Amino acid sequence: MSLIEDLNWRHAVKAYDSTKKVSEEDLNKILESARLAPTSSGLQPFRIIVVENQELKEKMVKGALNPEVMRDCSHVLVFAAWDSYSDEKIDKVYDHHTDVRELPRGRFSSYTDQIKQIYGAQTPEQHFAHTARQTYIALGLAMAQAAELKIDSTPAEGFSNEVVDEILDLRELGLKSVTLLYLGYRDIENDWLSHMKKVRIPMEEFIIRK
Secondary structure, three states, X not given: OOHHHHHHHOOEOOOEOOXXXXXXXXXXXXXXXXXXXXXXXXXXXXXXXEEOOHHHHHHHHOOEOOHHHHHHOOEEEEEEEEOOOOHHHHHHHHHHHHHHOOOOOOOOHHHHHHHHHXXXXXXXXXXXXXXXHXXXXXXXXXXHHHHHOOOEEEEEOOEOHHHHHHHOOOHHHOEEEEEEEEEEOEOOOOOHHHHOOOOOOOHHHXXXXX
């Protein structure tokens, strides 16, 4: 199938079959698509926490707007962004870049000095607003890859960030949760959206050409 057909197939599933689990092979493909997502300055300022342990999901349910979806899905992916930028974080990423490319460390220092200066003049709140936005690019690619594999997904902002951050000890990692992505297989009988037509704004209204 084409990407457009895959995207027409997918929808935000409202009920999952708790007996069906996503294979490790397919899960890794979804995670790899997110890892390969482009990010500002190539910093990849976020991490993805994979939650498949049912007891852990049950703890997170108390902070979920759609608890049954969280409880019954196969995996919960937590997209969590850096809480702030720092010179050390930037240097660590670019040391990795130069090492992989077999270049001398500091090869990109003229550029990293610029971004350090930019972020140095900003507040931690501004930093997080920027790092959080990067997660949505990876989220979109993960959903597209899941659709290609005919794995259902539900993106979610309707949850308590405080609950999730505390349960997963994200503060200790310098991270804050941004979005969740539920993965699994739809329960066709109870997923009321499965039987409805996909609805989007018409192309002639959605696209504005100048």
